Amino acid sequence: MPDLLLRNVRIVPLSPRAAVPTGVVDVLVTDGLVSAVGESLSRPAGVEAYDAGGRWLVPGLWDAHTHLGQWTLRASRLDLHGTRSPAEALARVAAAASTLDGEPGEAIVGMGHSAGTWDRWGTVSELDSVTGSTPAILVNHDFHHAWLNTAALDALDLPRREDMVQETEWYQAYPRVAELFESNGSTPAAYRRMLTRTAALGVVGMTDFEVGLRLDDWRSRWAAGCDLVRIRVATYADQLDEAIASGLHTGDPLIAGEDRLTMGPLKIISDGSLGTRTAWCCDPYADDPDSCGAPNQSPDELKGLLGKAHAAGLEVATHAIGDRAVSEALAAYAATGARGSIEHAQLVRREDLPLMARLGITASVQPAHILDDREMTEDVWPGREERCFATRWMLEEGVRLALGSDAPVAPLDPWLAIAAAVGRSRDGKEPWHPEQALTAQEALAASVDGQPTVAPGSRGDLAVLEVDPLRASVEELAAIAHGGVTATVVGGRIVHRR
Template sequence: MPDLLLRRARLVPLTTAAPDGPVDVLVRDGIVTAIGPSPTASEGRRTGASKVVEEYDAGGRWLLPGLWDQHTHLGQWTLAASRLDLHGTRSPEDVLAVVGAAVAAAPGIPIVANGHSAGSWSRPVTVTELDAVTGATPVVLINHDFHHGWLNSAALAVLGLPWRDGVVRENEWYAAYPHLDRLGGGGPSAGAVAFGSASPGASPAAYRAMLERTAALGVVGLVDFEFRATYDAWAARWSQGCDLLRIRAATYADGLDGLLSARLRTGDPVPEVESGLLTVGPLKIISDGSLGTRTAWCCEPYADSGSHGAPNQSPDELRALLATATAHGLEVATHAIGDRAVAEALAAYAATGARGSIEHAQLVRRADVREMARLGLRASVQPAHLLDDRDVTERVWPGRSDRCFALRWMADDGVPLALGSDAPVAPLDPWLAISAAVHRSADERDPWHPEQALTVREALAASVDGAGTVRVGSRGDLVVLDRDPLGMPVTELRTLGSAVALTVVAGWVVHRA
C-alpha cells in the first residue's frame, strides 16, 4: 500500500473546526497520519521496493471524508442499465404503449422492466390488459419501489405463480424475484435482459463499471442489501475486479443459518478478502411494505384504499429474528416505512437489546423518534424518496406529511443519521440525497416541510459514515472537491457530483478527474 501525500488541501469543517488555509495531508497504511503546513520528508516519505509516495496537489480544493451510501441494492442497480426503463411514464397507458412497442420490436424475447410508479396512478392495473399488448412473450414490470411486480400471464406461468388479475406483491414477490432467470431472454438492445451468471447486466465487468461510476461521485463505501446476495458471492466477485470500494454485505433471514455457521459477526472482514475492504453487514429484515404499493404498515388508514397496510412478520417472528441476530453478534437493519411498523420495530429492539438501524423511517411519530434515540439506533433514511413521494403522500396520507422524512426531529433528538439512496429506487448519487435532505424540493415549488430540513453540514456529516472532519487518525477514505460544499447555494448541491476531483479509498486513488 503506497503512502499518499495530498498537498494544499482545504479541510471542510464538518464536525469540528479546521485550519483556515490549505494544509498537506499524509495517508500511510490507509490512515491519515499527519496534517500540517508541510509534512517533513522523514514523516512523508518512505521509499524502497515495497513503499512509494504518491503526491497529489489539491491546489486549494476542498477535502472531506469519502461519502457512503448506506442503503443500496447493488445487483438491481447494476442490472438497471440493461433493463427496459419505464421512468418517465405517468400512467398505465403510458407503460402499455412502451412495453407493447418493445415486444413488437423483438417478439418472443422476454422483457424485464423497471421504473414505473404505480403508486401515483389513479387506478389499479390488470394482468389482462398487459396480456393484450404482450401476448405469449413473458413480461415482468418491477414497480419503482421494488415491492411488487406487474406480470403478464406468460411470466406468471414461467415462475410457477397462480394466475391472478392483479400484481404480485410483498412476500410472494420477494420469493419469486430470485427466479427471474427462468425467463431466459435476449440482449439489452431488445429491451430485455438475460439473468444468471452469464448475464451481461450482472457480470463482474458490469459491477466494476458501476463501482467506477460510483467512485467518480466521491463515494468510498456502500452497504449492499441485495436480495438473496451473500458475502461469499461478493468475495467471488471481488477476485474478478470488483475490489474498488468498501462494501458491507448484508444478509437476509434465508441466509442467516449460513452466516451463523461461518461464525461471522457484523463488521468482520470477509476471510477470503485480504484487504479488509469487504466486511459482513447487518441482518436485513423487511418488516412492512411501501407507500407506493399501499403496504407500509400505518396507524391510520390510507385515504384511497382504506387499509392500514400490513406487517411482513408477526411481532413474535420479528423479535425472534432480532434475538437470534443479537445473540450471534449481528446488527439488525429493519425496513420500517409506516409509523405502526416503526413502533413495532422499536418495541422489538427494546425487548431484545438488538443494535442497528431503522431503514427508511419514512412516517414517524415524535415519541418514536425519541425512543429511537433512547435505544441508540441509527435512522438510515433515503431523502431523495421525498422528492418522488411528495404528491402521493399528500393524497393518501392526508394530515401526516409533517411527520414524513422527519430529519430535523431526528437530528434534534440525537438520532444518528445515515443517508443513502435505496438504488435503484433512487439513483445512487449521494449529492442528490444531500440536496434533498437540505432543500426538500426538486422543482420550482417551495420546499416540502422545510421545518424538517437538515443544514448542509448536518447532511454531509450524515453521509460520511461517522467520519467527521478529516483529522489525524481518520480513515484514508477521502474526496477532493472543486467547490466548497458549505459555501454554495443549497439549490446547487445536486451538481457537486461533477465537482469531484479525486476519490481515495484506504489511501488508494480510485478516481481522478
C-alpha cells in the same frame, strides 16, 4: 495498503465545533488512516503525491442503503419512469416488444413506474395483449411489487392471476428474474463499470441490500476486479442460518485480511411501502379507510429474528416505513438488545424518537424519496406530512442519521440525497416542510459513515471537491455529481481522479 500524500487541500468541517486549519494543508495517509495534517509535509520515500490545488477535502461518502444488483441492471432495463397510467406503460412495453426477434430466452424487464400514483393497477391480461408469449416483468419503482404477464408467471413458477405479485411473494421470486433473463447484465464487468461511476461521485462505501444475494457472490466479484470501494453485504431472514453457520459477525471481513469487503447486517422487511398502501401505519389510508397497511411479521416473530441475529453477532437493519412499523421495530430492539438501524423511517411519531436515540438505533433515511413521494403523501397520508422524512426532529432528539439512496428506487447519488435533505424540493416548487430540512453540514456529516472531520486517526477514505459544499446552494450541491469530484481515495488508494 498504499500510502498517499494529498497536497494543498482545504479541510471541510463536519460540525460547527470542529477545529480545522484556515488555509491549505497537506494530508498524509499511512496504512489506511490519516497519519498527519499540516503545511508542507515531507513526502516519504515511495509515497504517491496528489496535488489538489487548493480544493476542498471531505471524508469519502457512503450510501447506507443500496440494491446493487438492480442498480447495475438498470441500464439494460426498459425505463418506465414517468408513466402516468397502465396505458402509457403498455405503450412503452409494446414498442419494446416490437423490436424483439422472438428468440427463446428473450424477455422484457422494465422498471421505474409508480403504480401507486395511477388511478388503477394494470392487469395480467392487458400485459399479455402486448407481449404474447414473451415474458414481461415490470418492477415497480419501490420494488414492493411487480406487474408480470402470464409467460413470466409461468417461467417463475408463480400461480396465474390478474393482479400484481406483491411483497414477500415477489421478493422470493425476484432472484430468478436475473438468473433466467438478465445474466449478461450482472457480470463482474458490469459491476466494475457501475463501481467506477460510483467512485466518481466521491463514494467510498455502500451497504448492499440486494435480495437473494449470497456472500460468495461478492467474494467472486471481488476476485474479478470489483474491489474499488468498500462493500458491506447484508443477508436476509431466509439466509440467516447460513450466515450464522459461517461464523461471521457484522464487520468481519468476507475475505481474510481484506477490510473493504465485510459482513453487513441482517435485513428484515417489517412492512410494505407507501405506493402499495402496505406500509404499516397507526391511522388508515385516506384512499382506503379500512386499511392501515400491514406488518410482515408478528411482534413475536420480529423479536425472534432480532434476538437470533443479535446472539450471533449480527446487527439488524429493519425496513420500517409506516409509523406503526417504526414503533414496533423499536419495541423489538428494546426487548432483544439488538443493534442496528431503522431503514427508511419515512413516517414517524416524534414521541418514538427519544427511544431510538437511547437504544443507539440509526435512522437510515433516503432523502431523494421526498422529491418523488410528496404528492402521494399528501393524498394518502393527509395531516401526517410534517412527520415524513423528519430529519430535523431526529437530530434534535439525538438520533444518529445515515443518508442513502435505496438505488435503484432513487439514483445512487449522494449529492442528490444531500441536496434533497437540505432543499426538500425540485422543479422550482416550494420546499416541502422546510422545518425538517438539514443544513449542508448536517447532511454531509450524515453521509460519511460516522467519520469525523478529516484529522489524524480518521480513515484514509477521502473525496476532493471542486467547491466548498458548506457554501454551495442546493443546486450547486446537486451539481457536484456532474464532475465536481476530482479525486476519490479508499484506504489511501486513488480509485477516481479527474
